[in-house]
Amino acid sequence: xxxxxxxxxxxxxxxxxxxxxxxxxxxxxxxxxxxxxxxxxxxxxxxxxxxxxxxxxxxxxxxxxxxxxxxxxxxxxxxxxxxxxxxxxx
Amino acid sequence: xxxxxxxxxxxxxxxxxxxxxxxxxxxxxxxxxxxxxxxxxxxxxxxxxxxxxxxxxxxxxxxxxxxxxxxxxxxxxxxxxxxxxxxxxxxxxxxxxxxxxxxxxxxxxxxxxxxxxxxxxxxxxxxxxxxxxxxxxxxxxxxxxxxxxxxxxxxxxxxxxxxxxxxxxxxxxxxxxxxxxxxxxxxxxxxxxxxxxxxxxxxxxxxxxxxxxxxxxxxxxxxxxxxxxxxxxxxxxxxxxxxxxxxxxxxxxxxxxxxxxxxxxxxxxxxxxxxxxxxxxxxxxxxxxxxxxxxxxxxxxxxxxxxxxxxx
Numbered sequence: 494x495x496x497x498x499x500x501x502x503x504x505x506x507x508x509x510x511x512x513x514x515x516x517x518x519x520x521x522x523x524x525x526x527x528x529x530x531x532x533x534x535x536x537x538x539x540x541x542x543x544x545x546x547x548x549x550x551x552x553x554x555x556x557x558x559x560x561x562x563x564x565x566x567x568x569x570x571x572x573x574x575x576x577x578x579x580x581x582x583x
Numbered sequence: 584x585x586x587x588x589x590x591x592x593x594x595x596x597x598x599x600x601x602x603x604x605x606x607x608x609x610x611x612x613x614x615x616x617x618x619x620x621x622x623x624x625x626x627x628x629x630x631x632x633x634x635x636x637x638x639x640x641x642x643x644x645x646x647x648x649x650x651x652x653x654x655x656x657x658x659x660x661x662x663x664x665x666x667x668x669x670x671x672x673x674x675x676x677x678x679x680x681x682x683x684x685x686x687x688x689x690x691x692x693x694x695x696x697x698x699x700x701x702x703x704x705x706x707x708x709x710x711x712x713x714x715x716x717x718x719x720x721x722x723x724x725x726x727x728x729x730x731x732x733x734x735x736x737x738x739x740x741x742x743x744x745x746x747x748x749x750x751x752x753x754x755x756x757x758x759x760x761x762x763x764x765x766x767x768x769x770x771x772x773x774x775x776x777x778x779x780x781x782x783x784x785x786x787x788x789x790x791x792x793x794x795x796x797x798x799x800x801x802x803x804x805x806x807x808x809x810x811x812x813x814x815x816x817x818x819x820x821x822x823x824x825x826x827x828x829x830x831x832x833x834x835x836x837x838x839x840x841x842x843x844x845x846x847x848x849x850x851x852x853x854x855x856x857x858x859x860x861x862x863x864x865x866x867x868x869x870x871x872x873x874x875x876x877x878x879x880x881x882x883x884x885x886x887x888x889x890x891x892x893x894x895x
Binding site for chain 1: 662663666667670671674676680691692695696700811
């Protein structure tokens with residue numbers, strides 16, 4: 494009994510539908526043609542980035558810039574407007 | 584400089600705005616000259632179009648998600664619809680290419696990322712969208728109401744705008760507003776919203792227009808960076824007395840606006856020039872400024888009476 498002939502590689506078959514499954518390819522195609530699985534690939538990639546970001550943040554690799562702190566003001570010589578006006582001769 | 588047609592402006596006094604929203608009023612409060620260029624002349628920097636488009640699609644995407652959820656869709660189904668829609672909105676069909684920007688923090692990818700991350704972050708949101716008396720969800724509500732104040736020709740001023748969402752949390756009613764920013768979301772960032780013209784107008788509109796006992800605004804901010812989006816939520820309270828104070832001062836600002844419009848002169852507030860996009864124009868000698876405006880700015884008429892859907 495002869496073996497079945499091996500099927501040709503998919504890429505060699507012109508009737509095989511090309512698969513678009515990388516986010517770069519999906520972002521460069523007309524979104525009106527997007528299939529639900531391709532939309533899911535976009536969502537999955539965004540989620541993968543989020544997980545990576547949260548992990549990096551938890552490990553301290555991404556730090557939040559500390560808010561700028563103004564130096565403490567010396568209030569010992571604070572003058573009110575009337576005393577300032579007197580000083581200026583107004 | 585020619586004043587373009589704008590439905591928000593008086594037909595009697597050229598250059599006098601009658602229908603005010605938070606953007607135009609905020610611009611006027613910041614600097615009358617800035618307001619003149621942006622709102623009266625209808626001009627904007629080329630970069631501002633990117634920020635505007637990014638913000639409009641971000642808001643609209645979240646609004647679509649809220650509508651889907653209100654109608655009973657699951658998180659995954661609603662997200663899938665929104666992502667496909669956002670991809671379509673950022674695709675140039677005539678050129679068959681994606682939306683391209685020259686601002687690394689505001690790109691198609693950072694927009695999609697911000698939308699997905701925000702919706703995942705708040706997928707189990709405790710804030711529930713209020714159901715209006717007509718059965719519809721309280722989402723992207725446009726308001727436009729006549730105030731008690733009029734100009735010298737008897738035209739009444741109106742206040743208008745859009746509320747992202749009215750929601751309920753632990754028995755209290757809040758206006759839920761969403762923002763994107765490049766700033767770090769620390770206490771300094773949120774402190775900027777009290778006092779704040781936009782938050783006060785929203786609080787005022789919620790109480791006066793929708794007759795709801797609005798306790799304040801819940802602000803959901805999205806920090807958009809090149810490599811990440813980060814979110815922060817903060818309650819922005821407003822008392823009734825604060826809202827009344829804001830409203831009374833609005834009347835005073837309208838008097839000042841009429842004075843400037845009648846005189847055709849909108850003075851600069853040089854204390855507001857720090858990081859202002861118009862500094863390159865205002866720093867030129869007055870006789871050359873019109874040329875610089877024509878060369879450096881693009882026409883972008885801001886008419887707050889146009890429903891947001893038509894802006895897209």
